[in-house]
Amino acid sequence: xxxxxxNQKPSTENSATVLPTDDATAVDPKPLMQWLRRAxxxxxxxxLSLCPPDTGFEIAFAGRSNAGKSSAINAITAxxxxxxxxxxxxxxxxxxxxxxxxxxxxxxxxxxxxxxxVPEAMKLVWQKELEKYLIQxxxxxxxxxxxxxxxxxxxxxQMMLQWAKSRNLFVHVLLTKADKLNRGPANxxxxxxxxxxxxxxxxxxxxxxxxxRRQGLEDLAIVMADRLHFxxxxxxxxxxxxxxxxxxxxxxxxxxxxxxEM
Ligand SMILES: Nc1nc2c(ncn2[C@@H]2O[C@H](COP(=O)(O)OP(=O)(O)OP(=O)(O)O)[C@@H](O)[C@H]2O)c(=O)[nH]1
Ligand SMILES: [Mg+2]
Numbered sequence: 001x002x003x004x005x006x007n008q009k010p011s012t013e014n015s016a017t018v019l020p021t022d023d024a025t026a027v028d029p030k031p032l033m034q035w036l037r038r039a040x041x042x043x044x045x046x047x048l049s050l051c052p053p054d055t056g057f058e059i060a061f062a063g064r065s066n067a068g069k070s071s072a073i074n075a076i077t078a079x080x081x082x083x084x085x086x087x088x089x090x091x092x093x094x095x096x097x098x099x100x101x102x103x104x105x106x107x108x109x110x111x112x113x114x115x116x117x118v119p120e121a122m123k124l125v126w127q128k129e130l131e132k133y134l135i136q137x138x139x140x141x142x143x144x145x146x147x148x149x150x151x152x153x154x155x156x157x158q159m160m161l162q163w164a165k166s167r168n169l170f171v172h173v174l175l176t177k178a179d180k181l182n183r184g185p186a187n188x189x190x191x192x193x194x195x196x197x198x199x200x201x202x203x204x205x206x207x208x209x210x211x212x213r214r215q216g217l218e219d220l221a222i223v224m225a226d227r228l229h230f231x232x233x234x235x236x237x238x239x240x241x242x243x244x245x246x247x248x249x250x251x252x253x254x255x256x257x258x259x260x261e262m
Contacts, residue, residue, distance in 0.1 A: 019207035019219040029218035039077040056104020063146035065112025068176035075211035142170030173206040
């Protein structure tokens, strides 16, 4: 977990909110959902120095391996295979970028943390690159932190949340796979986790989410639109996007990097 604050983030207005709220429902989510549908794969970077230019705004999806990060990106963009999701933990490797028509508005799919079966050497490399990304990336406008509703607030999650707080980094928490519980128990977990966050001084917003049932998409879209300055940036058509991998991308055929190339 990163510990050295190098680039101070602007102060955030973490709302300590359980979504949906009256405010959230006042926003019309339809144009936001349409905007998110236009997401395109941009590039995969095995290390920070190979990430796209550090301009504009991006939201990174973080969480333990298998929490549902890639599935959440696919659900929110209504594209089945934009990000690689899999039953096999450790599926997402590298830092994967998706643009929302404007290359200065990006979603980022991060590799999961805490996956024990990854070889130690690889874990160390990854941890280092993830830390560097989280610490140094100036365009990082916030994290969507995903936790399986059946296993919330594990050690790494707590570390990540405390670290984000120490950096004044915006966080929105998703309790994923909410379909695995009935509505009553799911709401109980939601309130329990919320209480725990408050007790730990973590004023982050939180909601239930299910990629499978497409639950919670609109609330998430509202949060993302705000962080990524939806409607406040010019649109850039796909022809104007010059990152070469956009044209090359085929779902599930992302470039493979070897560790010794990193
Ligand atoms: N029941 C249910 N399963 C889900 C949901 N979201 C994801 N899954 C499943 O959970 C598994 C992991 O999903 P991923 O989206 O690949 O998880 P990830 O966090 O990207 O995993 P890594 O890339 O390994 O870090 C897959 O088998 C998904 O089908 C959900 O909302 N409900
Ligand atoms: Mg993934």
